[in-house]
Amino acid sequence: MTKRKKIFLEEHEMPRQWYNIAADLPGTLNPPLGPDGNPIGPEMLAPVFPMNLIEQEVSSERWIDIPEKVLEMLAIWRPAPLVRAYALEEALGTPARIYYKNESVSPAGSHKPNTAVAQAYYNKEFGIKKLTTETGAGQWGSALSFACSLLGLECKVFMVRVSFDQKPFRKMMMEAWGGTCIPSPSDQTQAGRNVLAEFPDTPGSLGIAISEAIEAAVTDPTGETRYSLGSVLNHVMLHQTIIGLEAKKQLKKINEKLPDVIIGCAGGGSNFAGISFPFIQDKINGAEMEIIAVEPASCPTLTKAPFAYDHGDIAKMTPLLAMNSLGHGFIPPPIHAGGLRYHGMSPLVSHAVKEGLVTPQALHQLECYEAGVIFARSEGIIPAPETNHAIASVIREANKAKEEGKEKVILFNFSGHGLMDLVGYDKYFNGELKDHNLSPEDYEKFTAVLKNHPSPIL
Amino acid sequence: MTKRKKIFLEEHEMPRQWYNIAADLPGTLNPPLGPDGNPIGPEMLAPVFPMNLIEQEVSSERWIDIPEKVLEMLAIWRPAPLVRAYALEEALGTPARIYYKNESVSPAGSHKPNTAVAQAYYNKEFGIKKLTTETGAGQWGSALSFACSLLGLECKVFMVRVSFDQKPFRKMMMEAWGGTCIPSPSDQTQAGRNVLAEFPDTPGSLGIAISEAIEAAVTDPTGETRYSLGSVLNHVMLHQTIIGLEAKKQLKKINEKLPDVIIGCAGGGSNFAGISFPFIQDKINGAEMEIIAVEPASCPTLTKAPFAYDHGDIAKMTPLLAMNSLGHGFIPPPIHAGGLRYHGMSPLVSHAVKEGLVTPQALHQLECYEAGVIFARSEGIIPAPETNHAIASVIREANKAKEEGKEKVILFNFSGHGLMDLVGYDKYFNGELKDHNLSPEDYEKFTAVLKNHPSPIL
Numbered sequence: 001m002t003k004r005k006k007i008f009l010e011e012h013e014m015p016r017q018w019y020n021i022a023a024d025l026p027g028t029l030n031p032p033l034g035p036d037g038n039p040i041g042p043e044m045l046a047p048v049f050p051m052n053l054i055e056q057e058v059s060s061e062r063w064i065d066i067p068e069k070v071l072e073m074l075a076i077w078r079p080a081p082l083v084r085a086y087a088l089e090e091a092l093g094t095p096a097r098i099y100y101k102n103e104s105v106s107p108a109g110s111h112k113p114n115t116a117v118a119q120a121y122y123n124k125e126f127g128i129k130k131l132t133t134e135t136g137a138g139q140w141g142s143a144l145s146f147a148c149s150l151l152g153l154e155c156k157v158f159m160v161r162v163s164f165d166q167k168p169f170r171k172m173m174m175e176a177w178g179g180t181c182i183p184s185p186s187d188q189t190q191a192g193r194n195v196l197a198e199f200p201d202t203p204g205s206l207g208i209a210i211s212e213a214i215e216a217a218v219t220d221p222t223g224e225t226r227y228s229l230g231s232v233l234n235h236v237m238l239h240q241t242i243i244g245l246e247a248k249k250q251l252k253k254i255n256e257k258l259p260d261v262i263i264g265c266a267g268g269g270s271n272f273a274g275i276s277f278p279f280i281q282d283k284i285n286g287a288e289m290e291i292i293a294v295e296p297a298s299c300p301t302l303t304k305a306p307f308a309y310d311h312g313d314i315a316k317m318t319p320l321l322a323m324n325s326l327g328h329g330f331i332p333p334p335i336h337a338g339g340l341r342y343h344g345m346s347p348l349v350s351h352a353v354k355e356g357l358v359t360p361q362a363l364h365q366l367e368c369y370e371a372g373v374i375f376a377r378s379e380g381i382i383p384a385p386e387t388n389h390a391i392a393s394v395i396r397e398a399n400k401a402k403e404e405g406k407e408k409v410i411l412f413n414f415s416g417h418g419l420m421d422l423v424g425y426d427k428y429f430n431g432e433l434k435d436h437n438l439s440p441e442d443y444e445k446f447t448a449v450l451k452n453h454p455s456p457i458l
Numbered sequence: 459m460t461k462r463k464k465i466f467l468e469e470h471e472m473p474r475q476w477y478n479i480a481a482d483l484p485g486t487l488n489p490p491l492g493p494d495g496n497p498i499g500p501e502m503l504a505p506v507f508p509m510n511l512i513e514q515e516v517s518s519e520r521w522i523d524i525p526e527k528v529l530e531m532l533a534i535w536r537p538a539p540l541v542r543a544y545a546l547e548e549a550l551g552t553p554a555r556i557y558y559k560n561e562s563v564s565p566a567g568s569h570k571p572n573t574a575v576a577q578a579y580y581n582k583e584f585g586i587k588k589l590t591t592e593t594g595a596g597q598w599g600s601a602l603s604f605a606c607s608l609l610g611l612e613c614k615v616f617m618v619r620v621s622f623d624q625k626p627f628r629k630m631m632m633e634a635w636g637g638t639c640i641p642s643p644s645d646q647t648q649a650g651r652n653v654l655a656e657f658p659d660t661p662g663s664l665g666i667a668i669s670e671a672i673e674a675a676v677t678d679p680t681g682e683t684r685y686s687l688g689s690v691l692n693h694v695m696l697h698q699t700i701i702g703l704e705a706k707k708q709l710k711k712i713n714e715k716l717p718d719v720i721i722g723c724a725g726g727g728s729n730f731a732g733i734s735f736p737f738i739q740d741k742i743n744g745a746e747m748e749i750i751a752v753e754p755a756s757c758p759t760l761t762k763a764p765f766a767y768d769h770g771d772i773a774k775m776t777p778l779l780a781m782n783s784l785g786h787g788f789i790p791p792p793i794h795a796g797g798l799r800y801h802g803m804s805p806l807v808s809h810a811v812k813e814g815l816v817t818p819q820a821l822h823q824l825e826c827y828e829a830g831v832i833f834a835r836s837e838g839i840i841p842a843p844e845t846n847h848a849i850a851s852v853i854r855e856a857n858k859a860k861e862e863g864k865e866k867v868i869l870f871n872f873s874g875h876g877l878m879d880l881v882g883y884d885k886y887f888n889g890e891l892k893d894h895n896l897s898p899e900d901y902e903k904f905t906a907v908l909k910n911h912p913s914p915i916l
Contacts, residue, residue: 003530004468004469004470005469005530005533005534006469006533008466008468010462010466011462011463011464012462072461072463073838075463075464076463076837076838076839077838087608105563107838107839107840107875109877146838149834149835149838150545150835150836150838168884169877169880169881172880172881172883172884173840173877173880175883175884175887176831176834176840176876176880176883177834177835177840178835373634376607376634376635377607377608377635377636378608379534380531380534380535380565380604380607380608381534381565382565382631382634382635417565418634419567419627419631419877419878420877422627422630422631422634423627423630425630425633425634426626426630426633429633
């Protein structure tokens with residue numbers, strides 16, 4: 001055992017502060033706008049989020065303390081191991097040194113609990129008794145149920161009906177943690193009843209589920225319910241930076257240099273932000289590194305969509321956010337990486353791309369599944385379909401390093417395992433999956449809404 | 459963060475030798491017998507297992523070196539964390555200090571890969587190209603597929619048809635690692651064809667699947683196929699002792715005393731042996747501790763069955779092993795802890811019980827699910843239904859410590875997570891599960907075969 005595969009940190013070495021990239025990003029951040037096109041104030045968000053999280057959402061402080069109780073909950077699975085992928089390197093015959101941050105070790109199997117425990121904590125501190133949220137593939141709903149169970153909060157998850165029917169195990173997982181999971185649209189909200197009246201057989205959508213979850217929160221007469229979102233927003237990115245902060249400590253522990261390349265997949269942007277933001281700080285300060293956000297070619301938010309003001313949901317219940325967006329009505333093809341099928345993108349990630357700090361990349365799903373299988377059969381862990389996008393990009397970079405004969409250091413975020421998503425692999429092996437491109441017609445159709453907003457395309 | 463939840467070992471602190479309890483057990487171990495009632499020699503096992511594993515099976519050396527390559531594969535997830543269950547202690551209000559060894563962090567989600575990587579390695583060293591095995595609930599088949607993928611061995615798994623149909627995700631998991639999984643009985647073996655001819659609609663059984671897997675190994679004309687078993691045998695227990703050896707180092711690292719109570723669930727005995735055998739050595743040498751093997755009341759091998767010679771499979775293809783057995787024809791009720799539904803028990807574990815070193819305990823499944831839910835909602839990890847048996851026993855001991863006002867140290871093996879077994883929880887919440895007892899009539903009926911063997915009940 002001359003090779004050391006895993007680099008652990010002890011619990012006392014866990015970062016004590018999150019990194020807020022808003023303090024360092026060049027250029028001016030565009031504020032969220034209300035329906036009238038004017039910037040919204042914190043008080044307008046108060047029915048939806050607790051004020052302590054709203055403060056984080058708009059904060060420009062560089063470092064924000066992680067509360068002791070949050071650290072305690074994170075310690076259930078953190079610090080997460082940093083792993084040197086020797087077997088993958090060998091399989092590829094690359095001179096690159098490949099490291100991955102293994103976020104699949106959380107009880108819910110992905111990076112999502114990093115922000116779930118923080119959000120549940122701040123809500124509880126604020127006197128909130130119950131959280132509502134939506135979930136598509138089920139990762140976020142599971143993570144929030146997990147977090148609420150640790151703090152004794154109620155949790156209600158509106159799950160897109162088609163996923164609810166196809167993935168019964170995700171519901172069971174939420175229930176094991178005491179959460180409630182109902183298919184959306186439901187008859188529990190006006191938004192849901194309206195949709196059901198018109199389309200009784202609808203498969204549902206993330207947009208409808210968000211509308212129901214927000215309505216369920218803001219209409220609770222006790223005032224003790226709030227809504228929780230698992231990606232996109234600034235405070236979610238903030239909570240995920242513990243990933244990159246730990247990785248930086250771990251690389252230092254083995255005297256490894258800063259990575260030449262950092263890679264994460266990007267749907268709403270949270271796992272990508274988690275691994276990359278603490279290193280983008282170094283890049284802003286002069287360090288040379290390539291930082292790649294990988295998205296599906298079928299939902300090319302960062303590579304194709306304009307940077308514009310748009311709503312986060314189809315029902316336009318959220319404020320207008322400045323971000324890359326394919327239009328809030330965009331319906332991505334049914335690829336098997338549910339977590340990457342989102343029309344928009346974190347405003348902070350979008351801004352970092354606009355400023356040239358991050359290189360976006362769009363990959364097709366067949367290449368990604370092929371990469372996932374190579375990883376599973378060398379490193380031993382079956383990746384989530386979303387994570388396969390990062391791995392496919394890593395393999396491209398490792399092969400490039402081989403061609404160039406360079407000893408590059410590549411770091412990527414292993415955002416989740418695939419044990420709850422094996423159907424995608426089955427279809428891949430059976431040749432039932434295909435690649436999808438965004439057609440120029442769809443692009444025109446869906447992005448047209450961006451021109452109708454009170455604030456023009458930026 | 460004054461509380462330290464997880465105790466890690468670095469990779470260089472991983473044990474370099476397995477502990478062979480056969481060297482220390484008091485009394486005389488009864489050798490396996492052939493069909494004629496005489497002890498079998500190693501050569502009789504040669505068509506089934508490679509000679510290097512047969513040597514381990516019969517070894518009386520106390521310490522056996524772990525090969526470097528096996529350590530490298532184990533390092534994918536080992537050393538496994540030892541975790542102080544603060545939140546569970548608080549939920550129970552117990553003065554006991556509860557620790558668990560988290561074996562769910564392996565890529566297959568349980569302790570099974572500990573022996574899978576070792577067995578795959580020794581087979582490859584011996585020139586074997588392909589392994590066959592059977593699987594019931596799917597844990598072992600997944601683990602062996604995982605191990606074979608790391609070493610480039612072929613892996614064929616005969617999965618009990620009813621599980622194959624009910625748990626399609628287990629098959630997909632094996633295939634992601636390149637294994638082949640077919641429902642048993644199949645038309646690929648004479649044993650399978652015989653059963654199908656008579657009972658075309660049979661749900662299959664572990665006994666039939668074992669027969670098919672052994673036949674597929676021994677009839678391969680190239681001679682390059684062997685059979686692999688995931689529990690019961692001595693070399694399997696040996697490979698699992700890394701669990702307890704690590705736990706001992708971890709307790710020492712925080713200056714904790716030897717545990718007062720050690721608990722593991724027991725089906726074939728391997729995860730129980732893994733956590734307990736290294737501590738039983740201390741008990742043999744005079745240390746005082748209670749070591750509890752927990753089994754389901756519906757399959758009470760250690761608490762009710764006689765210690766006798768019996769076959770490991772229904773088709774009587776295995777040698778006669780000296781063990782606690784309910785009779786090789788025993789069909790346990792359909793409880794949701796598939797890994798604990800076995801008529802026999804590891805001969806080494808059975809012997810340790812006979813010598814008074816281990817206290818067996820039989821629990822009902824409703825109490826176990828209740829315990830699992832308490833654990834999931836405090837410690838945050840959803841346990842496998844098998845592991846719930848250990849947790850239920852821990853809760854009993856923790857409550858006893860509370861009544862007695864004693865600061866006991868309790869150690870248990872968290873043998874696997876329940877993410878692939880959520881249906882059991884769903885049925886539990888819906889009130890669809892019930893407790894099962896072994897009826898006196900069934901006991902008489904199934905144990906009758908034990909009197910027909912060439913060697914009498916011991």
